[in-house]
Amino acid sequence: MTRTISIYGVISGALAALGIVGTILLPAGNPLHESLWVGYLVMLVALSAILVGVKQYRDEVQGGVIGFGRAFLIGLGIAAVAALAYAVVWEVYLALTHYGFTEAYINEALAAKRAAGVSGAEYRKAVADMDAFRTQYASPLFRMPMTFLEIFPVGLLVALVSAALLRNPRFLPARARTA
Numbered sequence: 787m788t789r790t791i792s793i794y795g796v797i798s799g800a801l802a803a804l805g806i807v808g809t810i811l812l813p814a815g816n817p818l819h820e821s822l823w824v825g826y827l828v829m830l831v832a833l834s835a836i837l838v839g840v841k842q843y844r845d846e847v848q849g850g851v852i853g854f855g856r857a858f859l860i861g862l863g864i865a866a867v868a869a870l871a872y873a874v875v876w877e878v879y880l881a882l883t884h885y886g887f888t889e890a891y892i893n894e895a896l897a898a899k900r901a902a903g904v905s906g907a908e909y910r911k912a913v914a915d916m917d918a919f920r921t922q923y924a925s926p927l928f929r930m931p932m933t934f935l936e937i938f939p940v941g942l943l944v945a946l947v948s949a950a951l952l953r954n955p956r957f958l959p960a961r962a963r964t965a
Contacts, residue, residue, distance in 0.1 A: 787843065791860060794839030795867020801832035802868060802937055803875035810879075810887070829940045833868060836861045836941065837948040844952055845960035857949035865941025873933040877926065888923050892916045 805828030809821075840860050844852040880887055899912045922928045951957045 787847075787860060788863075790839050790843045790847075791863035791867055794835045794842075795864045796871055798832050798835035798864060798868035798941075799871025799875070801835070802829050803872045803879075805829075805832060806872075807875070807879050826940065829937050830944070833865065833937075833941050833944045835868070836864045836944045837952070839864050840945075840948050840952050841958055844955075850960045851955050852952060854949050854953045857952050858945055861945025861948045862942065865938060865945050868941055869934045869938040872937050873930050876933045877930065880929075885924075888920055892920060 806825060809824055809828065840852070840857050843860055844850060844857065848856075895916060896909075896912060899909060904912060923932075
């Protein structure tokens with residue numbers, strides 16, 4: 787069980803990290819660069835490894851039958867490993883880019899406020915909020931759990947759906963092996 791969790795968790799985390807970092811590296815004017823929908827779609831596609839991993843475990847280890855609880859625990863484990871791998875890759879990305887993401891994010895957020903016509907006290911509050919964010923985000927004790935929690939709830943949902951579907955042995959049944 788831990789082998790399945792480790793393998794599929796690392797695959798899922800790597801896919802999610804590569805997808806998200808790939809969208810960040812797109813030019814700022816590209817609509818995919820700033821799309822939350824694209825980010826969550828990348829996560830969902832990467833976390834589909836949960837369904838694959840639980841199915842593989844069900845078919846090859848459990849003989850084609852698995853209960854909801856065990857399937858959910860395996861899915862949850864894969865989601866946790868994926869989220870941890872995602873957070874570690876994000877930390878590496880930040881280090882390689884000399885933590886430039888924070889300043890770029892703050893500059894884009896404040897530019898969006900200005901473009902929306904925000905000024906005066908409301909804009910000064912936004913600047914103060916971004917300064918507080920800069921201070922918090924500089925700490926890995928703040929940043930890593932925040933990054934982990936970007937992807938883990940999506941993995942939790944995929945684990946629930948996967949467990950509910952795969953507890954039925956007729957859903958994506960194991961193929962008979964021919965000799």
